[in-house]
Amino acid sequence: MAVTIRDVARASGVHVSTVSRTFSAPHLVNAETRTRVLAVAEGLGYRPNRAARALTTGRTHNLGLIVADIANPFFPPLIKAAQAQARERDYHVFVADTDEDPLLEQELIETLCKQVDGVLLCSPRLSNRVIERLRAQVPFVVVNRRLKGLTTVLMDVGQGAGVAVEHVAGLGHRRMALLTGPQSSWTSEEMLAAATLAAHERDVELVVIGPNEPTEHGGLAAAQAVAASGVTAVLCYNDLVALGLIEGLRERGVDVPGDVSVIGVDDSLPGRLSRPKLTTITMPTAAAGRMAVDLLLATIAGPDAGAPPRTTVRLETGLLIRESTQRVSSS
Amino acid sequence: MAVTIRDVARASGVHVSTVSRTFSAPHLVNAETRTRVLAVAEGLGYRPNRAARALTTGRTHNLGLIVADIANPFFPPLIKAAQAQARERDYHVFVADTDEDPLLEQELIETLCKQVDGVLLCSPRLSNRVIERLRAQVPFVVVNRRLKGLTTVLMDVGQGAGVAVEHVAGLGHRRMALLTGPQSSWTSEEMLAAATLAAHERDVELVVIGPNEPTEHGGLAAAQAVAASGVTAVLCYNDLVALGLIEGLRERGVDVPGDVSVIGVDDSLPGRLSRPKLTTITMPTAAAGRMAVDLLLATIAGPDAGAPPRTTVRLETGLLIRESTQRVSSS
DNA sequence: ATGAAAGCGCTAACAG
DNA sequence: CTGTTAGCGCTTTCAT
Numbered sequence: 001m002a003v004t005i006r007d008v009a010r011a012s013g014v015h016v017s018t019v020s021r022t023f024s025a026p027h028l029v030n031a032e033t034r035t036r037v038l039a040v041a042e043g044l045g046y047r048p049n050r051a052a053r054a055l056t057t058g059r060t061h062n063l064g065l066i067v068a069d070i071a072n073p074f075f076p077p078l079i080k081a082a083q084a085q086a087r088e089r090d091y092h093v094f095v096a097d098t099d100e101d102p103l104l105e106q107e108l109i110e111t112l113c114k115q116v117d118g119v120l121l122c123s124p125r126l127s128n129r130v131i132e133r134l135r136a137q138v139p140f141v142v143v144n145r146r147l148k149g150l151t152t153v154l155m156d157v158g159q160g161a162g163v164a165v166e167h168v169a170g171l172g173h174r175r176m177a178l179l180t181g182p183q184s185s186w187t188s189e190e191m192l193a194a195a196t197l198a199a200h201e202r203d204v205e206l207v208v209i210g211p212n213e214p215t216e217h218g219g220l221a222a223a224q225a226v227a228a229s230g231v232t233a234v235l236c237y238n239d240l241v242a243l244g245l246i247e248g249l250r251e252r253g254v255d256v257p258g259d260v261s262v263i264g265v266d267d268s269l270p271g272r273l274s275r276p277k278l279t280t281i282t283m284p285t286a287a288a289g290r291m292a293v294d295l296l297l298a299t300i301a302g303p304d305a306g307a308p309p310r311t312t313v314r315l316e317t318g319l320l321i322r323e324s325t326q327r328v329s330s331s
Numbered sequence: 332m333a334v335t336i337r338d339v340a341r342a343s344g345v346h347v348s349t350v351s352r353t354f355s356a357p358h359l360v361n362a363e364t365r366t367r368v369l370a371v372a373e374g375l376g377y378r379p380n381r382a383a384r385a386l387t388t389g390r391t392h393n394l395g396l397i398v399a400d401i402a403n404p405f406f407p408p409l410i411k412a413a414q415a416q417a418r419e420r421d422y423h424v425f426v427a428d429t430d431e432d433p434l435l436e437q438e439l440i441e442t443l444c445k446q447v448d449g450v451l452l453c454s455p456r457l458s459n460r461v462i463e464r465l466r467a468q469v470p471f472v473v474v475n476r477r478l479k480g481l482t483t484v485l486m487d488v489g490q491g492a493g494v495a496v497e498h499v500a501g502l503g504h505r506r507m508a509l510l511t512g513p514q515s516s517w518t519s520e521e522m523l524a525a526a527t528l529a530a531h532e533r534d535v536e537l538v539v540i541g542p543n544e545p546t547e548h549g550g551l552a553a554a555q556a557v558a559a560s561g562v563t564a565v566l567c568y569n570d571l572v573a574l575g576l577i578e579g580l581r582e583r584g585v586d587v588p589g590d591v592s593v594i595g596v597d598d599s600l601p602g603r604l605s606r607p608k609l610t611t612i613t614m615p616t617a618a619a620g621r622m623a624v625d626l627l628l629a630t631i632a633g634p635d636a637g638a639p640p641r642t643t644v645r646l647e648t649g650l651l652i653r654e655s656t657q658r659v660s661s662s
Numbered sequence: 663a664t665g666a667a668a669g670c671g672c673t674a675a676c677a678g
Numbered sequence: 679c680t681g682t683t684a685g686c687g688c689t690t691t692c693a694t
Binding site: 348351388 | 686687688689690
């Protein structure tokens with residue numbers, strides 16, 4: 001077995017509780033004793049057993065991070081940032097992929113919750129009812145979904161969508177399409193609402209096409225409808241859809257941005273590396289990940305720690321203009 | 332507090348040990364009692380506390396997964412697969428990103444190891460010496476690095492590189508470059524060795540350029556050297572480097588694949604969606620993730636479980652020919 | 663087949 | 679400031 005607190009106690013001639021204090025409340029122990037114990041612990045290669053500690057403190061110092069699809073390029077930067085922030089705060093994080101399956105998501109939360117102090121739910125597919133029930137078991141912070149009474153981090157894609165429509169209108173486009181995402185997506189709803197409003201204001205006609213699968217296949221499949229719609233600009237649910245659409249349009253002899261301007265959402269790696277470089281709405285995924293972790297930790301600490309119990313943080317998005325949008329051709 | 336085994340015992344009128352058995356050794360308990368206990372547990376929403384269980388059994392049912400960079404598109408499919416496989420086996424997984432920092436990697440392993448039954452090390456940056464020392468603390472399985480006496484999952488990129496050189500030679504190229512990766516990368520060394528051999532056999536001149544940063548920036552930065560080298564084909568450390576290179580060449584008026592053919596490694600999403608579609612060596616990342624988890628679990632179970640203690644699994648790679656390679660122009 | 667009791671590694675009052 | 683004493687939730691002999 002590994003070296004325990006008991007070994008350290010014996011080797012340094014003090015009681016276990018003193019060793020314990022040395023690690024969890026150093027100020028309560030004599031400086032001399034402390035350094036001695038520390039030295040012995042170091043020498044023995046002692047590492048506190050967090051699971052055992054959790055048993056008495058009720059704090060595991062672990063977080064759960066649940067996402068729909070790790071392989072979706074939107075998530076890795078978020079996971080990376082959340083994980084880094086957690087480590088900074090001395091927390092480890094379980095990462096789980098639900099494969100877009102609500103039942104699996106629920107099962108995961110339930111088995112995980114005994115082992116974590118809180119759970120980060122990213123773009124959850126679970127029904128509000130279930131989330132409501134689960135939150136009694138473990139603190140939640142939700143990313144990119146609006147949920148009454150829960151701490152939430154939102155990336156304000158609506159704002160970005162508005163700016164995108166402005167951009168397109170400014171380039172002279174009068175007729176544009178919006179490729180929506182999955183039915184249950186909060187992001188998609190936000191985009192729809194904001195784009196509708198902005199289009200109306202700028203007197204741009206908006207054609208809504210969807211729902212679409214949130215992948216390149218979704219975009220590819222929508223190319224037919226886009227080509228037939230006669231629009232000269234398209235705002236897509238995400239970069240993947242945009243990239244798939246561009247591919248589909250190309251197959252039909254429609255040039256981007258020559259004939260049609262295309263805008264994505266996420267500023268994902270594929271969009272940055274594609275040709276033409278994708279104009280896209282930037283999502284503050286890393287900031288959202290860090291923020292979500294801090295809010296979760298604050299929630300865990302409890303209201304006594306001066307943390308606002310239920311907050312909704314709205315992070316700004318931006319429009320990154322690259323090569324896939326251009327002035328409408330004067331044909 | 333949450334509902335414990337004690338609550339279930341009280342509510343179903345049996346002793347805690349019986350409840351415990353109901354979950355961990357069902358066959359040792361009377362069928363009638365078992366169903367009753369199960370029903371009560373279900374009704375109370377009882378979930379065993381894995382951390383507490385770990386304290387007595389020594390098995391946490393958790394795995395650690397350590398990668399250099401979650402945001403590198405090579406890793407997400409591997410993480411996803413490993414995580415899914417682990418869940419299948421009733422294991423949860425901690426995911427940690429080392430930011431390519433060996434010290435952080437070591438620290439992570441040391442704090443994690445008390446909470447996991449084993450660790451999956453993906454493309455570790457740690458020195459062999461340190462790994463050697465750490466393996467005493469916790470079972471390891473290493474992905475994409477050759478390590479004496481450790482269970483290892485290798486993706487045979489050397490084989491793929493050989494095929495790639497064949498492909499290029501078959502297209503009439505007589506002079507090609509290899510953009511290597513980071514100094515410490517096993518993958519890079521394998522590619523170098525195999526490409527050198529294959530080039531020699533096919534009487535192709537091989538120019539080695541590197542080391543390069545394993546990102547699009549690395550490729551971009553190498554474009555100058557590639558353009559100056561006068562090669563007509565380039566095999567790159569990974570897709571990102573290839574994509575960066577293509578971008579850099581384009582800026583210099585060099586067309587891909589018109590003037591230069593480019594091959595990447597990974598079959599990552601950006602390569603699939605870029606233009607021209609990248610010819611690439613496919614890496615069996617998902618299979619490697621699943622395999623690594625199963626080998627790790629076997630290692631944990633111990634040699635008594637009939638598992639080969641130290642295996643080296645070599646997974647085949649392939650060449651996916653798309654649009655970034657073509658017959659050498661007869662100029 | 664079930665109960666009793668001890669203990670996993672650690673923390674948390676409570677004494678002293 | 680340090681030692682004593684209980685447990686945290688669960689498994690595991692050992693009895694019964």
